[in-house]
Amino acid sequence: MNYMNAILVSVGIIWQLVGSMVMAQNRSMGEEAIRPFSSRTTTITQRHLPESLSELLASSPDVIVATCEGELPARLSVRDDPRSDLVTDRLLRVDRVLKGKIAPKKQIVVQELGGIMHDGQRVTKQVINGQNPIQVRSKYLLFLRPLPDVTHDRFDGNRYSITAIWAGSFHLINGRIRLSDAVGQGLRELEALTEVEVLERVRIAASR
Amino acid sequence: MENRFGIRKNVVCAAACVILAAVSSWYPIPANAQGCPSIPPLTGSYFIWNPIYVQNNSSAGATPFANALSSWSAGIFGLSPYNGGYLDIRIYNASGSPAWVAHTSVYDQSGYGCSGYEDTCGVCMDSSVIYEAVIHLNIAEIADLASDYSKTVAATQESVIAHELGHAMNMGHSPTVSSCGSSLLLMNPTADPVVACDVVVPTSCDYNELANIYSGRYPQSFCGSCTEQTCYQ
Numbered sequence: 382m383n384y385m386n387a388i389l390v391s392v393g394i395i396w397q398l399v400g401s402m403v404m405a406q407n408r409s410m411g412e413e414a415i416r417p418f419s420s421r422t423t424t425i426t427q428r429h430l431p432e433s434l435s436e437l438l439a440s441s442p443d444v445i446v447a448t449c450e451g452e453l454p455a456r457l458s459v460r461d462d463p464r465s466d467l468v469t470d471r472l473l474r475v476d477r478v479l480k481g482k483i484a485p486k487k488q489i490v491v492q493e494l495g496g497i498m499h500d501g502q503r504v505t506k507q508v509i510n511g512q513n514p515i516q517v518r519s520k521y522l523l524f525l526r527p528l529p530d531v532t533h534d535r536f537d538g539n540r541y542s543i544t545a546i547w548a549g550s551f552h553l554i555n556g557r558i559r560l561s562d563a564v565g566q567g568l569r570e571l572e573a574l575t576e577v578e579v580l581e582r583v584r585i586a587a588s589r
Numbered sequence: 590m591e592n593r594f595g596i597r598k599n600v601v602c603a604a605a606c607v608i609l610a611a612v613s614s615w616y617p618i619p620a621n622a623q624g625c626p627s628i629p630p631l632t633g634s635y636f637i638w639n640p641i642y643v644q645n646n647s648s649a650g651a652t653p654f655a656n657a658l659s660s661w662s663a664g665i666f667g668l669s670p671y672n673g674g675y676l677d678i679r680i681y682n683a684s685g686s687p688a689w690v691a692h693t694s695v696y697d698q699s700g701y702g703c704s705g706y707e708d709t710c711g712v713c714m715d716s717s718v719i720y721e722a723v724i725h726l727n728i729a730e731i732a733d734l735a736s737d738y739s740k741t742v743a744a745t746q747e748s749v750i751a752h753e754l755g756h757a758m759n760m761g762h763s764p765t766v767s768s769c770g771s772s773l774l775l776m777n778p779t780a781d782p783v784v785a786c787d788v789v790v791p792t793s794c795d796y797n798e799l800a801n802i803y804s805g806r807y808p809q810s811f812c813g814s815c816t817e818q819t820c821y822q
Contacts, residue, residue: 406639407703407815409721411676418700420716421723422632424756425692426749428734430765464681465722466692470685507694510631510761525676546688563778567763 411445417503423495424437424510434577435577438586441524441544443481446553446580447473448520450488455496456532467507469496472537473523475561480587481525490536492528493514493543500534507551512547522558522580523550549573561568593595609630615762619721625794628776629761630802633720634697636677636758637712639789639808640667643678643754647726649746654680657750660790664760664799665807675811680750682725683725690730690780691749693756696720713820726750738785751775755791761797774798
């Protein structure tokens with residue numbers, strides 16, 4: 382019995398020593414440590430940023446006004462690859478269609494980069510620099526592109542991404558529009574207009 | 590009187606607006622003391638040690654990788670290829686969405702073993718200190734970019750890697766510039782003009798801005814692991 386206790390104590394001490402060596406680490410030595418919490422901020426480099434409504438429209442098969450009704454748990458964009466981006470699916474009810482074939486009143490999913498993922502043991506957070514993610518219960522004018530990705534859920538075929546990652550997301554709030562922090566100056570100038578004025582401009586441009 | 594004063598005020602205001610608009614269109618990009626367009630830090634997290642070790646796990650060529658590392662040598666950091674010891678920046682391939690050329694994720698000390706404790710130099714290991722950075726390259730998109738502007742893939746990879754290394758060192762984007770000229774920096778938000786205008790290495794303004802971002806917090810030799818001294822009350 383004493384012999385067994387000695388073994389258990391030894392194993393415990395070794396475990397603690399190894400654990401403290403792994404834990405007391407503030408610089409990577411190349412190993413892929415499993416962490417209870419990790420936080421990353423991601424900056425994205427695109428080839429080109431749209432500078433006008435007409436550019437956004439030309440790159441967006443679908444343009445809608447929609448309200449966010451909910452959010453699915455964030456997941457890895459590449460399953461089982463912890464280095465891959467987090468993506469978050471948000472459920473939106475279509476209020477108005479300005480371009481494209483999405484049916485009004487339909488519920489669609491818009492997938493955005495970033496989010497917070499809880500997988501039981503770990504919490505992983507990814508913030509996309511300059512992006513204002515879609516918020517639940519908020520209304521948006523969205524310039525969208527269909528996502529062909531198959532994730533084997535009921536939203537396959539109804540999943541979209543925002544044109545130019547953040548540029549095509551216009552938050553409609555108090556009669557005005559609010560754009561993501563990283564949009565170009567050309568689009569930023571639209572913030573001087575009212576929601577009604579912007580929607581009218583989009584409607585006219587889309588009907589050409 | 591009231592009206593006249595109001596009119597005068599409006600006239601003065603309108604004149605001021607015209608002058609301001611003229612000045613802003615003539616010189617639209619805010620410049621710092623060195624005459625460089627300002628580049629903000631990317632996050633509130635900084636590397637506190639120097640040199641920085643970088644590993645290329647991507648399919649980008651060895652020469653563009655080596656050139657991109659050495660291109661920053663005039664900056665405040667030494668960037669060295671990973672040699673089996675410390676590893677601060679990893680580079681991987683990614684397919685992802687075709688909408689982006691590359692991206693860089695910076696991990697701070699949150700969640701790591703030393704979080705909330707001082708290192709042996711007395712620096713608090715918190716979200717103000719970078720743990721590591723990960724660069725993802727969209728190799729196919731970079732090849733398209735090279736092809737569209739009739740540039741070599743190697744030069745385009747070098748430019749993109751050097752740009753992302755700037756992010757890994759906590760540099761944000763410079764103000765958007767779409768045409769060639771001295772205002773176009775390596776850290777431009779969009780890759781098209783950078784590649785089209787042959788900006789392959791950091792400009793003097795990129796170096797200046799890196800130094801500005803690290804002003805007062807120049808990184809030093811690695812201080813070793815954490816102590817048991819907590820830094821939160």
